[in-house]
Amino acid sequence: MSLFLKDTLLYLAQNQQIRDFVIQNRLTRNVSRRFVAGEVLTDALQVTRILNKRGIQVALDLLGENVASENEAHAATHDYIAAIDLIKDTGIDANVSVKLTALGLDISRELCEQNLIQILQEAQKQQIFVCIDMEGSAYTERTVQIALKMHAQFPLVGTVIQSYLYRSKDDITELIEQGVRVRLVKGAYKEPASLAYQHKLDVDRAYIELMHMLLARGNFPAIATHDEPILTDARTFVRNYGIAPSKFEFQMLYGIRRDLQEQFVQQKYSIRVYVPYGSQWYPYLMRRMAERPANLVFVVSNSLR
Numbered sequence: 350m351s352l353f354l355k356d357t358l359l360y361l362a363q364n365q366q367i368r369d370f371v372i373q374n375r376l377t378r379n380v381s382r383r384f385v386a387g388e389v390l391t392d393a394l395q396v397t398r399i400l401n402k403r404g405i406q407v408a409l410d411l412l413g414e415n416v417a418s419e420n421e422a423h424a425a426t427h428d429y430i431a432a433i434d435l436i437k438d439t440g441i442d443a444n445v446s447v448k449l450t451a452l453g454l455d456i457s458r459e460l461c462e463q464n465l466i467q468i469l470q471e472a473q474k475q476q477i478f479v480c481i482d483m484e485g486s487a488y489t490e491r492t493v494q495i496a497l498k499m500h501a502q503f504p505l506v507g508t509v510i511q512s513y514l515y516r517s518k519d520d521i522t523e524l525i526e527q528g529v530r531v532r533l534v535k536g537a538y539k540e541p542a543s544l545a546y547q548h549k550l551d552v553d554r555a556y557i558e559l560m561h562m563l564l565a566r567g568n569f570p571a572i573a574t575h576d577e578p579i580l581t582d583a584r585t586f587v588r589n590y591g592i593a594p595s596k597f598e599f600q601m602l603y604g605i606r607r608d609l610q611e612q613f614v615q616q617k618y619s620i621r622v623y624v625p626y627g628s629q630w631y632p633y634l635m636r637r638m639a640e641r642p643a644n645l646v647f648v649v650s651n652s653l654r
């Protein structure tokens with residue numbers, strides 16, 4: 350895809366007016382269901398049950414980011430605790446993913462940490478793993494630091510590392526040393542050349558190097574990608590080094606490469622699908638568009654029907 354289209358979509362992901370238009374439009378709302386479970390927790394529960402029946406585990410993600418008020422941050426915290434309790438009560442096979450800016454990181458780090466602690470206390474009580482998603486580079490340092498700090502108290506917390514950032518090898522080294530679980534992704538935000546690789550080849554090369562580090566020495570890493578050559582490399586690597594499938598998992602996004610998800614189940618690998626839900630689905634959907642032009646065609650053609 351042209352870099353221009355990708356950049357434009359990532360720019361539009363931040364645009365308030367377009368967001369309001371798209372969110373209120375019934376057709377785009379329906380189309381978003383291809384990538385988003387629905388607007389409420391029970392939608393996510395329904396999707397999780399279907400995936401679990403197919404042998405796929407789930408990471409539940411309550412959509413929302415960059416909240417600007419304490420009330421919104423508290424509401425998100427409350428909703429996450431409700432999700433954790435629902436996982437426990439229903440016995441579904443799921444854990445959760447949180448974004449620090451949904452918990453108030455833009456307002457203050459203290460507020461964000463207080464909210465995160467509430468979520469982690471509940472998660473610890475229910476023995477459910479919590480992954481802290483990685484957002485744009487303005488948040489990387491704080492996210493890594495918060496993950497390390499929380500992990501000292503709550504072992505069931507991990508975070509995400511993006512292979513497009515130059516700093517990621519150092520971050521992974523430290524997270525491995527501390528035994529923090531890492532989900533490895535390529536990275537979904539627009540980053541400058543001063544901080545991140547700009548070309549797929551470089552991002553992929555970095556991904557493979559970091560993936561090998563994690564598979565060899567990480568604590569139950571998650572290899573989160575739909576990239577077939579990389580997935581083949583991962584399977585060859587674990588076979589060559591005798592790494593058991595119980596030592597790591599593959600992760601993919603809801604609605605993307607369902608054929609590959611099935612294939613991994615058949616091959617007896619652990620596969621977890623990231624299932625987003627909630628009313629704030631616009632930036633998430635735009636990032637999925639930016640990754641693949643065919644998705645844009647799908648959304649536009651369905652919206653015009």
Ligand code: FDA
Pocket residue numbers: 481482483484509511532534535536537538549573574575576577600601602605606622623636637638640641644
């Ligand atoms: P790449 O973009 O090179 O795509 C490889 C192939 O995958 C494509 O050729 C296509 O077949 C398929 N594909 C990829 N994206 C698609 C799409 N949108 N629609 C249809 N097909 C697609 N990022 C981040 O910055 N912070 C985070 O916390 C997370 N969390 C996260 C969790 C999980 C479970 C996953 C799988 C991904 C993330 N990401 C993320 C997103 C990640 O950074 C990345 O943008 C996407 O996974 C797409 O990159 P791929 O690794 O799939 O490779």
